[in-house]
Amino acid sequence: MMKDMEKRLNKIFDETTEEELSLFKKAAEIIKAEGLVAFPTETVYGLGANALNENAVKKIYEAKGRPSDNPLILHVSGIEMAESLVHINETAKLLMNKFWPGPLSLVLKAKDIIPLSTRGGLSTAAIRMPDNRIALEIIRISNLPIAAPSANKSGRPSPTDAKTVRDDIGDSVELVIDGGKTLVGLESTVLDITGENPILLRPGAISKEEIEAVLNVTVLFSQDENIIKRSPGVRYRHYAPNIPLMLSDVENASKYASGKKWAWIGISEPKGTPNIKIIFLNTNEYAKELFRVLREIETTKVEVIIAEKPEQKGIGLALTDRLIKAAGN
Numbered sequence: 575m576m577k578d579m580e581k582r583l584n585k586i587f588d589e590t591t592e593e594e595l596s597l598f599k600k601a602a603e604i605i606k607a608e609g610l611v612a613f614p615t616e617t618v619y620g621l622g623a624n625a626l627n628e629n630a631v632k633k634i635y636e637a638k639g640r641p642s643d644n645p646l647i648l649h650v651s652g653i654e655m656a657e658s659l660v661h662i663n664e665t666a667k668l669l670m671n672k673f674w675p676g677p678l679s680l681v682l683k684a685k686d687i688i689p690l691s692t693r694g695g696l697s698t699a700a701i702r703m704p705d706n707r708i709a710l711e712i713i714r715i716s717n718l719p720i721a722a723p724s725a726n727k728s729g730r731p732s733p734t735d736a737k738t739v740r741d742d743i744g745d746s747v748e749l750v751i752d753g754g755k756t757l758v759g760l761e762s763t764v765l766d767i768t769g770e771n772p773i774l775l776r777p778g779a780i781s782k783e784e785i786e787a788v789l790n791v792t793v794l795f796s797q798d799e800n801i802i803k804r805s806p807g808v809r810y811r812h813y814a815p816n817i818p819l820m821l822s823d824v825e826n827a828s829k830y831a832s833g834k835k836w837a838w839i840g841i842s843e844p845k846g847t848p849n850i851k852i853i854f855l856n857t858n859e860y861a862k863e864l865f866r867v868l869r870e871i872e873t874t875k876v877e878v879i880i881a882e883k884p885e886q887k888g889i890g891l892a893l894t895d896r897l898i899k900a901a902g903n
């Protein structure tokens with residue numbers, strides 16, 4: 575592991591209090607005993623189990639109601655653990671050193687140690703090192719890679735706080751660890767680096783441009799059939815609020831509402847008078863709060879959500895991707 579990463583991690587672990595440590599140990603015990611633990615990461619909350627144990631992984635699919643051919647991301651505590659799971663190439667090394675711990679999941683050739691059920695029957699597996707002290711401590715103490723999808727029922731928005739996790743899947747987990755609101759609010763970038771050119775399978779906080787700057791090659795990203803087939807998760811119907819959602823610019827907002835009770839979400843003032851108006855400070859806040867706000871608006875009498883189309887750079891691309899999915903397109 576790189577020296578600076580090691581130093582940073584030591585500092586992270588130094589901050590853990592005795593009380594927290596006993597909670598993390600309890601979580602690690604549950605993981606080792608084939609149980610489920612929900613915990614925060616920097617992106618969204620995860621529903622974790624021992625990635626190397628078929629029984630444990632099966633419980634994740636059951637709790638979420640997730641199709642069994644949709645593979646899970648393995649969360650690791652560092653490069654060494656990653657090496658025990660997948661074949662690491664030069665591209666992977668560059669990206670890990672630059673972006674880990676952080677919201678970048680790398681799809682690589684899997685080693686046999688990863689059960690097929692964890693990787694949805696594929697020859698590859700996605701791994702990432704989360705930038706969250708609680709997540710890292712549980713992985714480190716259990717000394718196991720933790721398979722963790724977002725801790726929501728399939729088809730619901732990813733949870734960004736512990737209360738939402740409890741409401742959604744609280745009954746099926748042994749422990750929910752509350753680490754406050756997550757920092758990023760959207761799931762990690764998923765990048766396939768098994769081929770000549772990296773393929774962006776899911777945009778996230780680590781942007782295409784940032785990855786290209788490190789690798790000096792073009793990252794492919796398209797809604798192309800073949801690419802979609804490579805990331806099984808992309809095939810499934812994603813979260814759509816039970817109220818219709820439409821993307822719009824400021825000018826056309828009230829036109830799209832067409833006389834219905836409407837909510838506006840975005841970073842600018844809309845034309846017209848929405849029944850609910852939520853204006854974020856900037857695109858980062860828009861991304862961070864999106865899932866929480868959508869769940870909140872669902873509880874009101876609003877009939878349509880008009881979402882401002884984000885700028886097409888940085889986190890704006892990931893945000894647009896989630897909004898398009900929420901719109902059901």
Ligand code: TXA
Pocket residue numbers: 615617618619620621644645646647677679681693696698699700704722723724725760761762763764775776804805806807808
């Ligand atoms: O930020 C995140 O990634 C969160 C937190 C908890 O870490 N996790 C998360 O997991 O979003 P999930 O299961 O909701 O999404 C995993 C995505 C899916 O789109 C899945 O298809 C893709 O990663 N994936 C996993 N393994 C893959 C593989 N071997 N090849 C292609 N895509 C893969």
Ligand code: MG
Pocket residue numbers: 723724732761
């Ligand atoms: Mg998910």
